[in-house]
Amino acid sequence: MREQFPFFKAHPNLVYLDTAATSQKPQALLDSLQNYYINDNANVHRGLYKLAYDTTEAYESVRQQVADFLHAQSAEEIIFTHGTTDSLNLVASAFGPHAVPTGGRIVVSGAEHHSNFIPWQQLAKRQQATFVVTPVHSDGTVDVPALLAAITPGTNLVAIAQVTNVAGDTLPVAKIVKKAHDMGAFVVVDGAQAVAHMSVDVQALGADFYAFSGHKIYGPTGIGALYGRADLLAKMPPIQFGGEMISEVRDQGSTWADGPIKYEAGTPHIAGVIGMGAALHWFQENVDAAALQVEHELANQLRTALRAIPDLTVYGNDDSLATVSFNLTGIHPHDVATFLDEQQIAIRAGHHCAQPLMARLGIPATVRASFGIYNNQDDVTKLVEAVQAARRYFHGID
Amino acid sequence: MALTKLDQMYRAVILDEAQHPRHHGVLADFDHEITVRNPSCGDVLHLQISEKDGRVNDVAFSGNGCTISQASASLMTDQILDKTPAEIEQMVETFSDLIIKGDVPDADRLGDAAVLKGVHQFPARIKCATLAWKAAAQVLTEKGKTDD
Numbered sequence: 001m002r003e004q005f006p007f008f009k010a011h012p013n014l015v016y017l018d019t020a021a022t023s024q025k026p027q028a029l030l031d032s033l034q035n036y037y038i039n040d041n042a043n044v045h046r047g048l049y050k051l052a053y054d055t056t057e058a059y060e061s062v063r064q065q066v067a068d069f070l071h072a073q074s075a076e077e078i079i080f081t082h083g084t085t086d087s088l089n090l091v092a093s094a095f096g097p098h099a100v101p102t103g104g105r106i107v108v109s110g111a112e113h114h115s116n117f118i119p120w121q122q123l124a125k126r127q128q129a130t131f132v133v134t135p136v137h138s139d140g141t142v143d144v145p146a147l148l149a150a151i152t153p154g155t156n157l158v159a160i161a162q163v164t165n166v167a168g169d170t171l172p173v174a175k176i177v178k179k180a181h182d183m184g185a186f187v188v189v190d191g192a193q194a195v196a197h198m199s200v201d202v203q204a205l206g207a208d209f210y211a212f213s214g215h216k217i218y219g220p221t222g223i224g225a226l227y228g229r230a231d232l233l234a235k236m237p238p239i240q241f242g243g244e245m246i247s248e249v250r251d252q253g254s255t256w257a258d259g260p261i262k263y264e265a266g267t268p269h270i271a272g273v274i275g276m277g278a279a280l281h282w283f284q285e286n287v288d289a290a291a292l293q294v295e296h297e298l299a300n301q302l303r304t305a306l307r308a309i310p311d312l313t314v315y316g317n318d319d320s321l322a323t324v325s326f327n328l329t330g331i332h333p334h335d336v337a338t339f340l341d342e343q344q345i346a347i348r349a350g351h352h353c354a355q356p357l358m359a360r361l362g363i364p365a366t367v368r369a370s371f372g373i374y375n376n377q378d379d380v381t382k383l384v385e386a387v388q389a390a391r392r393y394f395h396g397i398d
Numbered sequence: 399m400a401l402t403k404l405d406q407m408y409r410a411v412i413l414d415e416a417q418h419p420r421h422h423g424v425l426a427d428f429d430h431e432i433t434v435r436n437p438s439c440g441d442v443l444h445l446q447i448s449e450k451d452g453r454v455n456d457v458a459f460s461g462n463g464c465t466i467s468q469a470s471a472s473l474m475t476d477q478i479l480d481k482t483p484a485e486i487e488q489m490v491e492t493f494s495d496l497i498i499k500g501d502v503p504d505a506d507r508l509g510d511a512a513v514l515k516g517v518h519q520f521p522a523r524i525k526c527a528t529l530a531w532k533a534a535a536q537v538l539t540e541k542g543k544t545d546d
């Protein structure tokens with residue numbers, strides 16, 4: 001698996017444990033980008049020559065591919081965006097005012113990434129709506145019963161991660177959607193940390209909207225998608241205007257194209273779309289349930305080994321998929337990160353764009369190690385040894 | 399071997415300084431007050447300064463952050479005592495230069511705080527080291543404006 005990632009040839013001694021921030025890229029993706037720019041580069045949806053037609057076909061075929069990947073009903077439900085953040089902002093701006101009336105109610109979990117938090121907080125302000133942030137457990141996982149209880153009659157919208165990015169817990173999305181729908185609320189799901197670690201079926205989940213980023217599933221940066229249920233997209237106006245997205249433009253008024261391209265004004269990130277298609281294809285060919293299970297077991301091995309270290313707190317639990325957050329008592333995560341970096345171990349330290357969660361846990365930051373399909377036992381061993389060494393170093397123990 | 403670079407930055411004095419910071423706490427009486435943040439990492443620093451006859455005569459900081467930011471705040475608060483705002487502004491400039499370049503001719507004016515120069519080998523940590531100093535320069539020139 002690792003041989004398919006040229007990054008590891010460039011960095012043979014690096015222990016890369018920051019896939020939750022962004023994944024490394026397989027050769028298959030790099031080949032597709034190069035092939036696109038060498039052989040297929042043309043703008044989409046406008047040229048009449050064959051090359052432009054073929055590129056448009058390739059671009060649109062990725063829409064179908066993403067629809068299949070998410071088990072959506074049709075490609076018409078897939079909008080290309082810059083990534084998760086862009087997707088969530090699009091729903092909040094374009095569909096938000098339709099979903100949440102003045103004085104309405106929005107519920108989010110206390111463990112959301114800022115991308116799935118601030119757009120809703122700001123929408124709540126605009127709509128003078130109540131913005132409810134639900135409790136978390138002391139290990140950083142979402143308190144699901146409390147979240148369900150917060151979805152009361154009068155709730156208009158619920159925004160949750162399928163997999164959280166600090167504790168790595170998986171939320172029971174189908175159950176949450178059922179409760180929300182019973183109360184008449186829409187559900188927006190942030191899939192950024194889910195898609196690379198589990199199979200996703202938006203219809204089985206019942207999600208109204210589902211967002212993800214290409215770069216977290218071995219694809220390029222700057223590209224992602226938003227799934228929106230067809231009947232809801234029919235009610236969602238475009239918020240960006242320009243080329244491609246129109247049906248007809250007159251001096252005093254315009255009408256919009258049908259389907260998802262009405263949300264894709266301007267020349268899109270064509271190479272990104274093609275690359276994301278190549279990455280998803282590579283993923284589906286190379287990463288099966290067994291490989292994902294290995295990844296999860298590595299995370300659990302790490303959790304077990306870390307729990308044996310004195311004065312160390314591990315967040316999340318053994319159901320958490322591929323993300324392990326922890327803190328050494330009395331040692332700031334940034335100091336740990338610098339120490340580990342000196343040993344060629346790349347982990348993330350900080351608030352992970354989840355300040356509301358940090359506030360609930362009463363900590364400024366955590367150290368976070370996250371796994372990808374290329375990690376192995378050796379990575380776990382090296383990290384655990386280095387964490388033990390960091391503890392000795394900063395506590396002055398020899 | 400890898401640790402020599404680390405040792406240069408975290409020399410015992412810095413670890414010790416962070417664990418036993420000077421001027422940590424709050425002042426009952428002060429002329430300037432500011433809260434600054436390092437948004438990328440969540441460090442928060444609250445700084446209070448009292449002035450007498452145009453010189454800093456008391457100072458305190460609180461908040462949370464890594465070893466580097468805490469040690470730096472501790473050293474900074476100690477070094478600005480009895481200095482005028484103009485002198486402090488110059489010190490802050492010298493300090494920023496030192497942390498970025500690793501050496502500057504007028505490092506002497508920083509006193510003990512010059513031990514932080516090892517940070518220059520860790521570009522990702524420069525902001526941790528300069529947070530407290532920039533806060534001091536800002537609050538003394540903007541006369542006590544807080545950022546939130």
Ligand SMILES: Cc1ncc(COP(=O)(O)O)c(C=O)c1O
Nearest residue numbers: 083084085113115165190192213
């Ligand atoms: C849970 C979660 N949501 C949203 C995002 C934002 O993704 P992006 O930066 O690709 O838009 C991330 C990643 O940083 C994430 O982990």
